[in-house]
Amino acid sequence: MPAPSSDRNHSHNRYDVAVVGGGNLGLWTAHELARRGAGRRAVLERGWAGWGATSRSAGMVRAQGGTVAAIVLGRITRELYRRLGEEIGLDSGLTSTGYYVLAADAAEAAAFRDLVALRQRHGVAGEWVEPTDGRRRFPALDWSRYAGATFAAADGYVHPPIAARNITLAVHRDAAVALFEMAEVRGIEPAGNSFRLATARGEFRADRVVDAGGPRGCAALGALVGVEIPSHAARHQVVTFGDAPLGEPGHFPMAFAVAAGYYLRPEEHGTMLGMSNPDETADRTAPYQLAYDWAYHERTRPVWEADFPALAGCPISRAWAASIDYTPDHLPIVDEPVPGFFVLAAGGHGMMCGPALGAKMAELMTEGAMAELPDEEVRLSRFRAGAAPGRKDAIALPFPTA
Numbered sequence: 001m002p003a004p005s006s007d008r009n010h011s012h013n014r015y016d017v018a019v020v021g022g023g024n025l026g027l028w029t030a031h032e033l034a035r036r037g038a039g040r041r042a043v044l045e046r047g048w049a050g051w052g053a054t055s056r057s058a059g060m061v062r063a064q065g066g067t068v069a070a071i072v073l074g075r076i077t078r079e080l081y082r083r084l085g086e087e088i089g090l091d092s093g094l095t096s097t098g099y100y101v102l103a104a105d106a107a108e109a110a111a112f113r114d115l116v117a118l119r120q121r122h123g124v125a126g127e128w129v130e131p132t133d134g135r136r137r138f139p140a141l142d143w144s145r146y147a148g149a150t151f152a153a154a155d156g157y158v159h160p161p162i163a164a165r166n167i168t169l170a171v172h173r174d175a176a177v178a179l180f181e182m183a184e185v186r187g188i189e190p191a192g193n194s195f196r197l198a199t200a201r202g203e204f205r206a207d208r209v210v211d212a213g214g215p216r217g218c219a220a221l222g223a224l225v226g227v228e229i230p231s232h233a234a235r236h237q238v239v240t241f242g243d244a245p246l247g248e249p250g251h252f253p254m255a256f257a258v259a260a261g262y263y264l265r266p267e268e269h270g271t272m273l274g275m276s277n278p279d280e281t282a283d284r285t286a287p288y289q290l291a292y293d294w295a296y297h298e299r300t301r302p303v304w305e306a307d308f309p310a311l312a313g314c315p316i317s318r319a320w321a322a323s324i325d326y327t328p329d330h331l332p333i334v335d336e337p338v339p340g341f342f343v344l345a346a347g348g349h350g351m352m353c354g355p356a357l358g359a360k361m362a363e364l365m366t367e368g369a370m371a372e373l374p375d376e377e378v379r380l381s382r383f384r385a386g387a388a389p390g391r392k393d394a395i396a397l398p399f400p401t402a
């Protein structure tokens, strides 16, 4: 069998845990498991570590979620990115600029105000900002178009390639983790008290398996062991305006127009803007969705140009599309639906929640429970036929409903 990309002490292919998928979620899971004690772990990645949705993302990181799980995971994630930077002696890649979540009307304003209090109860500082105040604080936005916003100063963004680099480096350095690239998992079979995994790099055995396959793998990996996982892929796209900062380059606040379905942040000396077309449907094919939807871009352009007049007519420096993972309620999945087979999916928020999801998965695997996360927001059972309708995270992009 070929040597793993980081095999120092792992001379055979038997592991305590095999994490399938080397994206933000899988890598953080392996790292957090290693922090919690001895044992041999393998990360099996189809391509390169971090190359999936993780490095194609926009990197918005906020603890201003719409439910307890989203808030808690966002809060822990901000801490973990910083801690990792210190651990490896490199920059964390996280810049806190503050983040406005914009309310389109009075109804949204009332709901968003309540969220400020909920977040405070879960350790996330934030405030409600009236348009009159907003005009002074963030003049690039035409506040007359909004009913106000919530704001959290500690929210910010990561450069996704740097976030991917840092956690890959940490995993690569962990003596208890072997990272295998070009190791697509093609079959998973129970074998006594363990699992046999057929991969592009030969057979592996593991006592426990974590499915962290992301938008292009999580559901398919679950199907290999008969578990239905409602985490699917939809196209999502990002555009950058290279020379159009909306304040101090690199440091002006971020904004999320929830109802309009777009968000923006600083990117180098310009602005990055992400958007999702609610008319997209789940794409169950294998490749990442790379075609940028210019028709949708043009359809929504009048909205963001009216909101941020400085963007009107600005030249585009980059534009790309990729597959984002989504769940019906925009919330993550952290569970063990079959003994020894664990599922981890981000619900589309894997940069703002990924490190915390890895930590919570490690907690579940080592302690059998997860502090602070309500089961009805993270367990798979919430999607079972007949299950009572649960909460949705309202602070999310308008993902497809099909």
Ligand SMILES: Cc1cc2nc3c(=O)[nH]c(=O)nc-3n(C[C@H](O)[C@H](O)[C@H](O)COP(=O)(O)OP(=O)(O)OC[C@H]3O[C@@H](n4cnc5c(N)ncnc54)[C@H](O)[C@@H]3O)c2cc1C
Residues within 6 Å of the ligand: 020, 021, 022, 023, 024, 025, 026, 044, 045, 046, 047, 048, 049, 050, 051, 052, 053, 054, 055, 056, 057, 058, 059, 060, 061, 183, 184, 185, 186, 212, 213, 214, 215, 216, 217, 218, 221, 236, 237, 238, 274, 320, 321, 322, 323, 324, 325, 344, 345, 346, 347, 348, 349, 350, 351, 352, 353, 354
């Ligand atoms: C354009 C865009 C912008 C985004 N912006 C943000 C944002 O601003 N903030 C935010 O929080 N989230 C954002 N997201 C979502 C975020 O990127 C994802 O939620 C997150 O990256 C998911 O991490 P993951 O580890 O689950 O998936 P991935 O990063 O995709 O990793 C999964 C890995 O599993 C591997 N894999 C799959 N199947 C197999 C198999 N059978 N065998 C071996 N390996 C396999 C894949 O190759 C992949 O590397 C964005 C996504 C997109 C596409």
